[in-house]
Amino acid sequence: MKHVKFTTLLLILLCLPTAAGGATEMQKELKIHDVFRQYWKKKNVTMVELSREMLDTYSLAHYRSITIKGYPEALTLVRRCLAADQEGAKKIKEVTDGGEVVSAYYQLPGETADVNRFILFKVGAHGEITLVYIEGAIDGDDLITILFTKQVYK
Amino acid sequence: MNKDELLRKYFEGETTAEEERLLRDYARRDDAPASLADCRPMFAYFDGEISRMEAVEPRRQPWKRMRRFAAAACLIPAALAGAWLAYRQAATDPCLCSSGYVVIDGQCYADTDRARTLALEALQEVATPLETLLPDGDFF
Numbered sequence: 001m002k003h004v005k006f007t008t009l010l011l012i013l014l015c016l017p018t019a020a021g022g023a024t025e026m027q028k029e030l031k032i033h034d035v036f037r038q039y040w041k042k043k044n045v046t047m048v049e050l051s052r053e054m055l056d057t058y059s060l061a062h063y064r065s066i067t068i069k070g071y072p073e074a075l076t077l078v079r080r081c082l083a084a085d086q087e088g089a090k091k092i093k094e095v096t097d098g099g100e101v102v103s104a105y106y107q108l109p110g111e112t113a114d115v116n117r118f119i120l121f122k123v124g125a126h127g128e129i130t131l132v133y134i135e136g137a138i139d140g141d142d143l144i145t146i147l148f149t150k151q152v153y154k
Numbered sequence: 155m156n157k158d159e160l161l162r163k164y165f166e167g168e169t170t171a172e173e174e175r176l177l178r179d180y181a182r183r184d185d186a187p188a189s190l191a192d193c194r195p196m197f198a199y200f201d202g203e204i205s206r207m208e209a210v211e212p213r214r215q216p217w218k219r220m221r222r223f224a225a226a227a228c229l230i231p232a233a234l235a236g237a238w239l240a241y242r243q244a245a246t247d248p249c250l251c252s253s254g255y256v257v258i259d260g261q262c263y264a265d266t267d268r269a270r271t272l273a274l275e276a277l278q279e280v281a282t283p284l285e286t287l288l289p290d291g292d293f294f
Contacts (some may be wrong), residue, residue, distance in 0.1 A: 041260035048273045053253040054266060065276035103280065120280035130279045147281040 031081035032119055036066055044069040060136035068129040078129055107140055118143055158189055
């Protein structure tokens with residue numbers, strides 16, 4: 001019995017990092033997370049992250065946004081990541097200017113059928129980049145409500 | 155080295171294991187000098203303890219003795235892997251313990267109200283062009 005307990009404990013301990021690694025990889029499968037990783041701690045950059053506890057009322061599991069100012073090279077990276085992430089998207093809406101995407105909306109499938117992931121992007125008049133990632137058990141209509149309801153999160 | 159000298163070394167704690175074994179052998183003999191014969195009960199006691207320990211030792215199966223080493227060998231990489239994953243996660247998510255945070259100019263603030271406000275600002279920023287360009291609301 002003691003041996004069984006020991007073996008069980010050992011297996012759990014060995015599986016934990018693998019499981020944690022798997023969960024982490026799930027969150028990072030979109031290329032846009034490279035933008036967050038590369039720019040979150042730079043000057044003139046604001047990153048916001050809200051977890052499930054704060055978003056549960058809206059059936060959202062994850063919110064993450066980044067605003068980047070003064071890094072023109074970041075725009076190239078963002079556009080490259082968006083081009084990669086839009087493959088497999090359920091819905092794509094893009095606004096282009098001179099052939100370049102200046103604002104975009106992508107709805108992508110989530111881990112389960114009821115979960116969607118959304119990427120929202122905009123380049124401002126002075127080159128400032130806003131990139132938003134939302135994940136949750138919501139559809140496009142629900143997101144419209146969130147986007148255009150100013151009392152959101154209260 | 156004579157037996158008395160060896161015995162003196164023994165009590166001084168200077169004898170080797172081989173010398174101690176020799177002393178015990180001498181003490182067992184019938185012709186052992188009085189000084190060694192007096193130590194016979196003590197050596198007999200030690201011999202008994204040695205025999206007892208040798209009898210107990212083989213009962214421990216090798217895999218049982220290896221178990222601790224195997225556990226350590228497994229747990230150390232597991233702990234290192236866990237630490238590495240935590241570090242990697244921390245490099246991406248700076249305020250792991252907070253349900254809402256904001257990072258401004260590399261400085262992390264676990265301020266949920268501020269995070270809410272800035273989240274809303276970012277949402278409104280990305281929502282505005284879509285609303286303007288597609289006023290019928292059918293943009294999703």
